Amino acid sequence: MTESDSFFETPSPTKYKGIWSWLITMDHKRIALMYLFVILFWFFGALILGLLIRTELMSVGRTIMGAQTYNALFTLHGVIMIFLFIIPAIPAIFGNFLLPIQIGADDVFFPKLNLLSWYLYILGSLFAVSSLFFGGPPDTGWTFYVPFSVSTKTNVSATLTAAFILGMSSMLTGLNFITTIHRMRAKGMRWLQIPLFTWSLYATAWVQLLATPILSITLLLVLFERIFAIGLFDASKGGDPILYQHLFWMYSHPAVYIMILPGMGVISEIIPVFSRKSIFGYKAIVASSMAIAIAGSLVWAHHMFTSGMSDVAVFVFSLLTFIVAIPSAVKVFSWISTMYKGSILMTPPLLFSLGFIYLFSVGGLTGLVLGSAGTDIHVHDTHFVVAHFHFVMFGGTGFAFFAALHFWWPKIFGRMYDFKKAYVAATMIIVGFIFHYLPMFILGIMGLPRRYYDYMPKFETGNMLAGIGGYILIAGIALMFFNLFASFKNKRDAEADPWGGTTLEWTVPSPPPLHNFIAPPEIKDYPYDFSDVIKKFKAESTG
């Protein structure tokens, strides 16, 4: 295989050159990289917004900005991070690149739709920032709670439209993945031979497809309210503001699982490879992914224990919330058992994965405090919640994203990065992360509400610490990306299988050729059978 045969050198369709060979490509790998490019852009932007917020909070009173700016910043930080980064990051980048290869397919089922999803993403992101220049950025928080979102003068409409369009993009990606998995698996690959990353994308895709329309409609309703004031959510006209919260969380809680499930899939791939040992309890992990997707759709109102809804509803949603904790716990136990009696090689992707397990566990366990009705009342809408969901979303999905970058980087670009810098960066990120978010748990229990521009002096120490942690965290992330980008200077000489993986993406060259497989792939009876890998490496070390 020569270098010039990779998908970087063979555009699809072949007649286009240069930028057009990207902008109108049908190749799932090129679309994945276009997503990588724009998603990282927004991720960096929202990181800076987050750092500005925490800098403002480092001391009592005004530090660097006024209250209105602060309110706009946390809204934009939330909207961008959720709709433009966490939801699409792993499915749109790594899912697009790897899902077809993992199931032995040439591309996704609807390549044109795939490209359309990317353009919808771009359109949505433009709408999201348009409010900065027209009518003032939204100041509602990413939750757009009525009646405030209906009455505020800022340009909430543009942001709502953005979220609507981004929802379309997300749905189409989900539809594409489901169809691809059903219709395009290589001959001989039955359901229980599908790799766990693809399984997690399958579970995610169903949630994307079924839950996103609810959000889309809800956001349209708020737009209608803003323009025509029909009174759906206005009590004085016979409407109900709590209805909005139900509709919003009916999507937005399942969306949390849209965000975390692909991350869990990433970890389920990485741990076995570096333990050189089969994943522990393959079927249980598959089942727990589907269980999370289903049960996770039934717990939305645990965001609303203080909303004034009935006590019966509190009972039901609290109970269901504890049930949905179980499949996540099962996954954590499975990952740790995978390492038992393995042959573990420390690498940057594994270090990020271990960081994931620890931080995600903290996030999951503190979720129990929020799922329990009596304790939730105290910590609801305080910094405790902020810490909890950042542990899950950033310590979880964010770390899985970093792990995936380091794991599949040589596959995607054919280049290896420097390990030493990657370790330093990962350590800085983990230490900075803990310093950043741990104080928020304590601040929350002490009673500091979230979305507060200013606070009482007794909360200053915690906020100061969190701010310092934030700077360490951002410095670590900067170093990590610097190190990854620096690999572009290296020769493109990564092996097809640098780690010793068992899934199909490691059987094709790095980077893969346009049509992924030169010969029809050979499907293993069990996707995590390491006996061939062990033989191969033994032969290499003795011969």
Add this chain to the structure above:
Amino acid sequence: MNNITNPLKGVDQAFIYIIGFSLALLTFITILMIVFVFKYRRSKNPHPSDIRGNWILETVWTVIPTIIALSMFYIGWSSYLGLRDVPPGAIEIEVYAQQFSWIVVYPTGKEVENEIVVPKGKPVKINLTSEDVLHSLFIPTFRVKVDAVKGMSSYVWFYPDKEGEYMFHCTEYCGIGHSEMNGTLRVVPEADYEKWLEEE
């Protein structure tokens, strides 16, 4: 009035129970993870075992966490009931939330802003509603919180068994003055309370 149990005790017990169990589990998982990474490192253990699962272990670690989770649910739910069941004879105070202050109205018709004064040793029920957007009344000391919704009445109750001055906050984001929407809750001896009510 001595037979009233302060509901915050139940809430705090639930906190300790859940956080205690969680810390124990987290420590266990973390130690196990670190031990495995060192004990089975490739330089020391070059030949991995081929273990693909163990249904007994998998059943055990599904069933036991389920039982623990249900016990947490139960303790959390009971403490929640404590926060909802108002004992008879509670003093009722009406609170109207608005951007960005709290209007507090007493049974005598006395009206104050951003200040709640209650006598020590009597349960207090606050009926809450909003004049505009959503707000939420949060009194950290008594572990209570409820949203204020226009056109709807919600309530919290608490048992002030110690004198003192505490803060209450708005915890539902309500606009530019959100973080300034605070007030003081004063728990005073009954005689002082009566006197305060008489004042203009």
